[in-house]
Amino acid sequence: MTLLEIHEPGETPLPHAGEGTLAVGIDLGTTNSVVAIAREGKPAALHDETGRALVPSVVAYPAAGGVRVGEEARLLMAKEPRNVVASVKRLMGRGAADLHAVAGVLPYEIEPGSGETDMVKLRIAGKPRSPVEISAEILKALRARAESALDKSVERAVITVPAYFDDAARTATRDAARVAGLEVLRLVNEPTAAALAYGLDKGSEGLYAVYDLGGGTFDFSLLRLEKGVFQVLATGGDTALGGDDFDRALAERMLAERKRDGIADQVDEGAVKAALALARQMKEQLSDREKTSGRLELAAVPSFHAITRAEFEAMIDALVKRTTEIARHVLADAGMAASEIHGVVLVGGSTRVPLVRRKVADMIGKPPLTDIDPDEVVALGAALQAEALTSGSDTLLLDVTPLSLGLETMGGLVEKVVPRNTPIPVQLAQEFTTYQDGQTAMAIHVVQGEREMVADCRSLARFELTGIPPMTAGAARIRVTFAVDADGLLTVSAQERTTGVAQRIEVKPSYGLSHDDMADMLYDSLEHAEEDMTQRLLTEARVEAQRSLLALDTALAKDGALLSAEERGAMDEARHRLETATAGEDRDEINAAAEALEALSKPFAERRMDRGIREALSGLSMNDLERRVGE
């Protein structure tokens, strides 16, 4: 029992006040998980009998039966590889299309047929299991650890998720907690939790940054702390960048050295794993030493490898630079300068690498905050938030949406409804209209991402608003409302305003894009902004052209008789020119052809209007006329 470690001397070890309100904070990590509890503003990670706070996020279904989680499960990895699952977080909310991204990383058998429209399932120990139930096992183990450490029932938790977790992954995390018998008080973004851990202790004010470099992901967030209010200003990251890349670089170097020395290795999975394990050890040693060496033995052929910290740093320099580059974009997003940052909180084991600390210090011109263990800091912050939500607190956490949410419009363009970095909860609406005369239904396609074209964004949901009364194109007023709740979960509704026909959907995300793609989407957006703009202008010109062609055809069908054969010939020719231009890629040509057609059809439009008025007026008395005008 480790109760003594988490209490100040003289404090009651088991507070009886607020019975049944105990809520923990959980950092459900890719590699490791941590559970923590806060009492009276003092958070502490809960340890096992041997004093370890980290629980490896590994689940085993041993042949002998039962379920093992953590260190015990990890030990089974070598003996029963087919019965053990690690890194399941990468699969939360993922579909079949994501699997190529993790193939080779996760050596699992996928349950055939799963992941088409639902979350992918793994075949572990001969049975299909979903990432939700596997994650639930980790949560159950954490819950059990908390209950035995606190000697109390634990039923509520704040669970942290990466800022980049999309709707599907957030929903899956909530579901896993439910399976584990935990009520989720709130899903909190990991960087936000880390800042909470620091901010509350120190009562800091001003602009703070959280630099989170884990094994496989990077996040950078900007927060403003003011009188107990945590305001997230902007957040960004890369889910395919982390300390594992450092290991890989070092392992590759060692394998290359062996080749240079004439060792003919069979570079299979086992060889790579051995090289990576050694690389990781050497990397960790280089955090405290100027140089180190290691012995790599593959197929009974040993080799010795020495490396200095300077050499190692040269190898990973570009990777670290990428993180500071991302940080600069997040700063630009928030309209802030690096010099305005009061302090940077470091999260994740990879921030122990001295080069990382130095680069971060260079960027903001002051040393980063390192006094809380970077592996525990997220769970500690989650615990503080759990306490704040149950016991009440003066602290307030104001979070933002990490990615823009929008709708598909004509021509495959995205109309953003909720821009990224919008504070949540939020409800924003936008009006759209029909494109064709008599259109009675409208497809609503909800997407997430920063790019201008739908094809480059993630599709979240599709539904149809039906029962729109037939009206002329552009007359219907369809109001689409996006509501994002405090957990970052989205609901979309649509309503035709002139008639009140309504439709509403809780967004059930379609599975099909990996987290890596999500991160790419964000950083792609700026890189592609120029070409996107060109594409957008071209598409808009095309949509506009098609709209006028459609209107012209309707008019010709109805009032074609108002034109002489000559006029009709000229009109058809101009019409043809515009049609041809629309098929091409030249926006100027489309616009020129559209203008020419417009000029040509102006007299026709005037004649139609005269005729319309004459028709409307004929046979009406003065009273009718007045009444009609007043309508």
Next chain:
Amino acid sequence: MDHFARLGMPAALDLEPADLDKAYFSRQRQWHPDRFVAKPPEEKAKASVEAAALNDAYRTLKDPLSRAVYFASLKGVELPVDGKTIDDPELLMEAMEVREALHEADTVEAVDALAEKARRDMKAALSGLASLFLRDDKPALRKALLRLRYLDKFVEEARARRMNLERAKA
């Protein structure tokens, strides 16, 4: 309730950012869903709606340009939806010329110079708005706001161009 009223601020073109923050934070303290975790569902729902409205108000009023556009809309000046159409030939010419200059700028310094000029122009245009509101000159307001919106977009495009140039260099 308009955004100013929701935050208890006087409806004005200029407001002190610190005052806005203070008003927003104190109301969010009252209405944020985190304050209603243990409350009955109807109270939760009400708080969520109120918190969302506060976020919308804050977001709109915080940025000087979006605040000016909103303030103008309260005065009856409507702009086309998100700058899709530029119907002012003068602005169209300006936009085309500057866009072309950006397209041709092939150093980070050249892009920075263009972005800096756009920022200066924005600042000048923003400070000129007050007198237009005072005179209630709606056509001039509309024109100025459209130009500001275009400049804002241009600064973002310059940022993208700058990033691509840096990438190409690295």
